[in-house]
Amino acid sequence: MNGIFLLLISSVLLVAAYFIYGGYLSKRWGIDKNKKTPAHEFCDGVDYVPAKRSVVFGHQFASIAGAGPINGPIIAAMFGWIPVLLWILIGGIFIGAVQDFAAMYASVKNNGRTIGYIIEKYIGKTGKKLFLVFVWLFSILVIAAFSDIVAQTFGGFSADGVKIKENAAVASTSIMFIVVAVALGFFIRKKPNNILQTFVAIVSLTACVALGLSFPVYMTQSFWLYFVFGYVFVACITPVWALLQPRDYLNSFLLIAMMLCAFVGVMVNNPKMNISPFTGFEINGTYLFPILFVTVACGAVSGFHALIASGTASKQIDNERDILPVSFGAMLIECLLAVLALIAVGALSSGGKLPQQTPPVIFASAVAGFLSSLGLAQNVVYTLITLSISAFALTSLDSCARIGRMSFQELFANDEKSSLYVKILCNKYVATSVTLVMGYLLALRGYQDIWPLFGSANQLLAALALIACAVFLKKTKRNGFALYIPFIFMIAVTFCALGISIHKLVSKITVSHDFIVAADGIQLVFAVLLFVLGIVVTFRGIKSLSV
Secondary structure (H helix, E strand, O other): OEHHHHHHHHHHHHHHHHHHHHHHHHHHHOOOOOOOOHHHHOOOOOOOOOEOHHHHHHHHHHHHHOOHHHHHHHHHHHHOHHHHHHHHHHHHHHHHHHHHHHHHHHHHOOOOOOHHHHHHHHOOHHHHHHHHHHHHHHHHHHHHHHHHHHHHHHOOEOOOOOEOHHHHHHHHHHHHHHHHHHHHHHHHHOOOOHHHHHHHHHHHHHHHHHHHHHOOOOOOHHHHHHHHHHHHHHHHHOOOOOOHHHHHHHHHHHHHHHHHHHHHHHHHHOOEOOOOOOOOOEEOOEEHHHHHHHHHHHHOOOHHHHHHHHHOHHHHEOOHHHHHHHHHHHHHHHHHHHHHHHHHHHHHOEOOEOOOOOHHHHHHHHHHHHHHOOOOOHHHHHHHHHHHHHHHHHHHHHHHHHHHHHHHHHHHHOOOOOOHHHHHHHOHHHHHHHHHHHHHHHHOOOHHHHHHHHHHHHHHHHHHHHHHHHHHHHHOOOOOHHHHHHHHHHHHHHHHHHHHHHHHHHHHHHHHOOOOHHHHHHHHHHHHHHHHHHHHHHHHHHHHHHO
């Protein structure tokens, strides 16, 4: 099988899905272009800030993409390219895009409030409290996994001390990105026209990349881990217009450039899939069900997307007509990125064996190799692709940290006593610090060790979001049947996956004795809590749905 065929078939199906299925859901649920959105109604200059469709799309797309659609498909390729491709397309169209659209739609129709509020309003206060705990725990897992990925892509030295110029260039460019984003935020604040805004963004982006390549910053991975957590702390408490919106807007151009590079590279080189179409239902003790479905994660469906759609993006929607392209459309483009990642690992594989590098390195190396045939410098392309991956991981980090902080605050915000203890916990600096400290402890174990639990929690969160949205649609006299089969399937997948994660962590204590309390202990506690919370919230949601 060749890469062009896979890419073209996938592209046609995803475009058709947007116009046919996305259009059908919009008409079925109802989009009111004349209704004032929460961004206008509750504009506060901090979280509720109306923005142009392109800016909100940039935020949503950059936040949900992260490293997930690249890491997941490449790791899952051990089962063969056919099951991975089928899950990306079927799961992405009928579950992932539907969930993202439903979550953003429900949030906009409920004053831009989160999925947690949807659960409280339509399922009950207890369900909301449990869900908020679930979201907070999940946010910590995302912070841990993605911070380690970013630190690795910034690390300027190999294990034996050799300088890695590409990583150092990515690090320096990313730092400049942050500075430029703040300046761009103030520029956009003055509401220039779209053409000028786009021109400034592209020029700034190009300048950052050029300077980053010229002035690499060599620091260790451990240093960058500290830096990432420091940046995330600041980003988490800063108004969205000052950093989140402009950074994501810049990143959207970078992501589009990365995908265009990969797309053109595949079309020019037509790489072969050097891995088997299907390797079996069991690979080295790992079973296709449920591991495939939680490993691909963001490339097909992700509960994290529902948090972004209802936690930050919904508060920036200028007109209800923007909901479909910002949510449904962004998810389908992410599916296309996942397909490109699958083609990349297939191209670099040899004799049916997957390459041994990390997924970001595999993807960047493949695309750089594709484009070198066009005369482009391979090191420049490699740096650009690696920069893109780390930039989106950073975007996911600051968005998720903000959601984790808000979830932690919301857990105590409605406490009627309003004691000093409660006020301290609701303080945004305290809530942010507690969330990031937990994330740092888990990050010490490395993203490879965290990914299975992250994937399981991520997909269970998707199931809970689908249930909440289904209840909302039913209670508001809208047809939510499109969500029923997806949430049933996701429940089956994720409880099985969480059970496997718990069993493996317990086995480290009783069998391998490779149990680290500061990392594995936290993971085990998280896994058990997520499993129990998931059961309770699922039961309450299904009960409300059946009434």
